[in-house]
Amino acid sequence: MxxxxxxxxxxxxxxQVLARWPLPEPALAYFPNARSALSGRDLPxxxxxxxxxxxxxxxxxxxxxxxxxxxxxxxxxxxxxxxxxxxxxxxxxxxxxxxxxxxxxxxxxxxxxxxxxxxxxxxxxxxxxxxxxxxxxxxxxxxxxxxxxxxxxxxxxxxxxxxxxxxxxxxxQLDRAERGFSYSHDAPLDMRMDQDAPLTAAEILNTYDKRALTRILQEFGEERFASRIAGEIVRRRSHKPFETTAELVEVLYDVIPIPARRTGGHPGKRTFQALRTAVNGExxxxxxxxxxxxxxxxxxxxxxxxxxxxxxxxxxxxxxxxxxxxxxxxxxxxxxxxxxxxxxxxxxxxxxxxxxxxxxxxxxxxxxxxxxxxxxxxxxxxxxxx
The missing domain is CATH 3.40.50.150 (Vaccinia Virus protein VP39)
Structure with a gap:
């Protein structure tokens, strides 16, 4: 073989396995119950x-x-x-x-x-x-x-x-906040399964144009607000590049209408899935x-x-x-x-x-x-x- x-x-x-860090106060507004959300698998x-x-x-x-x-x-x-x-x-x-x-x-x-x-x-x-x-x-x-x-x-x-x-x-991977896979914890926008791979979620968010971002969110996340989310990402990154998952979650809460946020789980689910899929070519x-x-x-x-x-x-x-x-x-x-x-x-x-x-x-x-x-x-x- x-x-x-x-x-x-x-x-x-x-x-050694990297430990989590505390969430900043602004991020806690978007991560309810996250203060004590540490998974038992990461207690060591x-x-x-x-x-x-x-x-x-x-x-x-x-x-x-x-x-x-x-x-x-x-x-x-x-x-x-x-x-x-x-x-x-x-x-x-x-x-x-x-x-x-x-x-x-x-x-x-x-x-x-x-x-x-x-x-x-x-x-x-x-x-x-x-x-x-x-x-x-x-x-x-x-x-x-x-x-x-x-x-x-x-x-x-x-x-x-x-x-x-x-x-x-x-x-x-979801339980290790520093990897950036989860929308439930503030962390760098990484999402690489292979830590040596060059492409990260931050690079996609900060360098891809609106059309490419929309396509990723639609094709890999089946996100119906893809164009609206992509436009807001492009607008905000012109003032400050995206660095953390909390910054992305803030965009999603601001852009996705309240009625849509009440159904279908966390509003970040589809966007995070799309970015992870694109980063890793899954x-x-x-x-x-x-x-x-x-x-x-x-x-x-x-x-x-x-x-x-x-x-x-x-x-x-x-x-x-x-x-x-x-x-x-x-x-x-x-x-x-x-x-x-x-x-x-x-x-x-x-x-x-x-x-x-x-x-x-x-x-x-x-x-x-x-x-x-x-x-x-x-x-x-x-x-x-x-």
Missing amino acids: TPCATSSRTTVDTG ARAGTHVPATSCKGAAVMSDRHPHDPVLLDRCVELLKPALTRLSSDGAGAVLVDATLGAGGHAERFLTELPGLRLVGLDRDRTALAIAAERLAPFGDRVEYVQTRYDGFWADDTVVDGVLFDLGVSSM LDSLRSAIPSALAALRQHGRIVVMAYQSLEDKIVKGEFAAATASRTPAGLPMELPGHEPYFVPLTRGAEKAGDDEIALNPRSASVRLRALEKRTSEKIVRREGS
């Missing part, structure tokens, strides 16, 4: 210590008050396990790619339950890799860490048994990654993708529809032998989290899970996303 040249095996630093950072390792028994122990519960964990195991145990009941000989490793919650469960399994964890965020490496340290060389976007790993000779995508920004990465992952699966290999917003799910749905389509020429009354679909669906449409899981893990409320199994032994030519 050989990753492509854009990926890099990372020596992970498990050193507040004390100046590193994030503790977790036990190997499945549940995260990053905080006693607010553990990070991986979304649809049992269902992911149920769907992927048959592909990972075809050769051996303990997963020996199988390789699982966790394409969005994050804090390692899903990975820990698979490695614990299948003691022979090998896992490759991908993440562009070096802080996430450091935390995951500490958490997964008991599993030793069964885990390989690769710092890359999830479309940067796949090579023509990559062959794996299972792939898991848990898309979007991770809870860990949709382009996904369009490329899904076909590459499908091509890398061996016969009876399986893929599970969890999306949290409609734009991501639309891409996944389209790629999965193409993968499960018959290859028999249109118009023929029956399917020709050897022209069957390469993949079969394992879910009926997109599955959602149940009420019990949502109550325990609110992040799962918006999840849409889709899964496929590869049925052919043919090698599918890896293609770029369309």
